[in-house]
Amino acid sequence: MNEVFVYSIIMLLGVFVASCSQILLKKAADNKHKNALAEYLNARVIAAYAMFFVSALVGMYVLRYIPLSLAPILESSAYVFVAVLSYCILKERTLKRNLFGIGLIITGTIVFVL
Numbered sequence: 738m739n740e741v742f743v744y745s746i747i748m749l750l751g752v753f754v755a756s757c758s759q760i761l762l763k764k765a766a767d768n769k770h771k772n773a774l775a776e777y778l779n780a781r782v783i784a785a786y787a788m789f790f791v792s793a794l795v796g797m798y799v800l801r802y803i804p805l806s807l808a809p810i811l812e813s814s815a816y817v818f819v820a821v822l823s824y825c826i827l828k829e830r831t832l833k834r835n836l837f838g839i840g841l842i843i844t845g846t847i848v849f850v851l
Contacts, residue, residue, distance in 0.1 A: 744802040748811045751795030756818035758788035760826055810849050813842050 765781035776782075800808060817839050823829040 741803050741807070744799045745807065745811060748796060748799040748803065748808070749814060751792045751799065752812060752815045753818050754788050754795070755792035756815050756822055758785040758792070759819055760822045761785040761788070763823075763827060807849075810846055813846065816842055 761781050762785045765779060765785065768779075768781075770776040770779065796808075796812075803811075820831060820835060820839055824831050
């Protein structure tokens with residue numbers, strides 16, 4: 738298997754982890770907390786920032802092995818991941834213009850890869 742392909746998949750997994758952490762932060766923000774300190778020092782927030790950190794480390798590691806021109810294309814998949822996760826987990830409605838934008842992102846990624 739092509740080395741760039743393998744590291745691209747690893748980067749996509751890192752982007753997915755970052756997207757999951759954003760959903761986790763949103764869920765944490767929806768909860769009521771007894772004080773300001775508890776709002777920032779709770780398990781969900783700490784876990785979400787740990788996930789962000791791991792995602793950043795994965796991204797920096799992968800940049801050694803993939804072309805720099807490919808990185809922003811892979812990072813743009815976060816918009817798709819967040820939209821899908823928001824719909825599935827948070828039960829948020831997706832507007833037609835959001836779906837159009839997601840379609841453009843997917844189309845642009847496919848065109849770039851080909």
